[in-house]
Amino acid sequence: MTSNAVVPQAPTSSDPAVYQEYESKWATYPSDGEGWLKRAKEVAEVLAVDAAAREKANKSPRAEVALLKHSGLLKVLGPKKHGGGEQPWSVGYKAIREVAKGDGSVGMLLGYHLLWSRTAHVVGNDEQAERFQELIISNNYYVGGAVNPRDSDLKITYDDDKVTFDGFKNFTTGAAVSDLIVLEGAIHDRPEEHIFAIVPTRQAGITFSHNWDNIGLRLTESGGAKIEKVSAPWADALGWDAAAKKPDPAVLGIPFPSLLLPTIQLVFSNFYLGIAIGALEFAKRYTATSTRAWPFGGDNKEKATDEFYILQTYGNFFAHLRAAEALADRAGDEADRIFGKYQDDRAGLTPRERGDWAEWVASVKVVATDTGLRVTAGVFEVTGARATASKVGLDRFFRDIRTHTLHDPVAYKNRELGRYVLLDEIPEPTWYT
Structure with missing residues (x-):
């Protein structure tokens, strides 16, 4: 047939x-x-x-x-x-x-x-x-990954020698152009137990959909992938006791592994900031060379770079981006302190220290999202109508930030920070916190 x-x-x-x-x-x-x-x-x-x-x-x-x-x-x-x-x-x-x-x-x-x-x-x-x-x-x-938590988990079956992943992931950023891919799934008869493994990308059991055609971040190969009978030896099941076929409590039974989540959330905020800064720098060059002063305002200027509202807008955007960068750098310094102190003493990390850093990261996420969206949309007000031409390409900055800031709702980060500052509650580690 x-x-x-x-x-x-x-x-x-x-x-x-x-x-x-x-x-x-x-x-x-x-x-x-x-x-x-x-x-x-x-x-x-x-x-x-x-x-x-x-x-x-x-x-x-x-x-x-x-x-x-x-x-x-x-x-x-x-x-x-x-x-x-x-x-x-x-x-x-x-x-x-x-x-x-x-x-x-x-x-x-x-x-x-x-x-x-x-x-x-x-x-x-x-x-x-x-x-x-x-x-x-x-x-x-x-290295790419197939670890989108909003999808159903990949299902894991196992025998004495290996674990085997099966399923589908809608989002696999970079995986289609990777050499290695991180897989994550839940054991079929113990769904509360998850396994990460790193496997070669180019193998028969991994088929990419090549269906990423979204409005922004278009060159990230973030489309889906089908995973069929892709195996890894037990020795590659990260944090598991290969002999006992169980999670190693000394590795996975402590707060340290949950640092993976604030680590990647801070990755997000830093490329948001980079995109927003890139938009401001691009717009600045355009305004200086191509934007015309408005001749009907009653306080006419010869050059756009002398317009009060243009100077005010650039100054305000610059100040907010500087503040966002300083906040991101502070959270990055805290990452260095956490990993420097506990990489060789993982059991020493307390839930409180982990939670405090997570809220530095959440603060960056909120500020980078708000500032990034405001700047990348607002630069059109100081570049002018002609800057919307497709050949200019200024719109790509907004589309990039708008696409990824929907990854997980920033409203929940605001609520999380509210509970932290008002009730002194550290967040419970989740796939997004």
């Missing part, structure tokens, strides 16, 4: 060869945090040249991932002994923000990779953390 099933076809991919020159140009990696942020800025400058055109083309971002690989930014958090930059999360967050100024999609791809590449350090045991870090960093692998 002939099947009528439609097999998803991979979209046209961007060509990695267009960035080949940077493999040798960036062959030497930076030695300190300042150098890594300079490298991130260089990547943003390369991407900004044709960001609007690439976004319209909506090709699978293989070239963009290749550029990240050439830059070394995929390794910025990894240990030096495996070829990494050995930088703290605060530098990683700032690098995400910097890249997002030039291209929000690529900033998001970098952010998700940095989170997934460190997953074993948060939810795995020491042996798993070391083994996967060596695998990822020494090979310069890009």
Whole structure:
């Protein structure tokens, strides 16, 4: 019998060869945090040249991932002994923000990779953390994920040797262009027990839908994936006792693994801020070169850059973005303190310390969302009607932030912060807190 099933076809991919020159140009990696942020800025400058055109083309971002690989930014958090930059999360967050100024999609791809590449350090045991870090960093692998909590969990069956994942995920950011993919699922007969595992992406059991065609962040390959009988050995079940086939209480029975959630929430806020700052910088150049003064206001100016309302708007946006960045940096510093203190003493982390950091992160999420949406929409008021032309590409900044800020409702972050400040309640760890 002939099947009528439609097999998803991979979209046209961007060509990695267009960035080949940077493999040798960036062959030497930076030695300190300042150098890594300079490298991130260089990547943003390369991407900004044709960001609007690439976004319209909506090709699978293989070239963009290749550029990240050439830059070394995929390794910025990894240990030096495996070829990494050995930088703290605060530098990683700032690098995400910097890249997002030039291209929000690529900033998001970098952010998700940095989170997934460190997953074993948060939810795995020491042996798993070391083994996967060596695998990822020494090979310069890009890591994607299929861990969207709003979907039904992947179902896990198991035998004495392995765990096997089956199911479908609607959102798998970066996974279609990844080397490794993080899977998460629930054991079929014990649905309260979840397992993370990292597996090779290119295998028969993983089929990508290539259906990401949303209004923003169009180059993130965030579409769905079907997972069919994809197995990992018990030794790769992160945080589980492979012999006992049970979660290791010393790894998963403590607050430390729940740090994965505020870690990624702060990733989100940093690429929101990068996109918003990129919008302001783009608009600034446009206003200075193309916006005309309004001739019917009664206080006519020769240049748009002398208009009171334009100066006032830019000044106000700049002040709010500076404040948001300072808040994000404060939360990033707290990430460094938490991970620096407890990575080797995981049992020492208290629910209170975890909760206090989560509320720093929630504060950034609220401010970055409010400010990012306001700035990326508001820049049209100071650039003028002609700035809405498709060829200008100013709209991509708003579309990018609007798309991802719907990931989880910021209203719940406001409520969470309200309970924290009014009732002194720390949030219960969830998939989004």
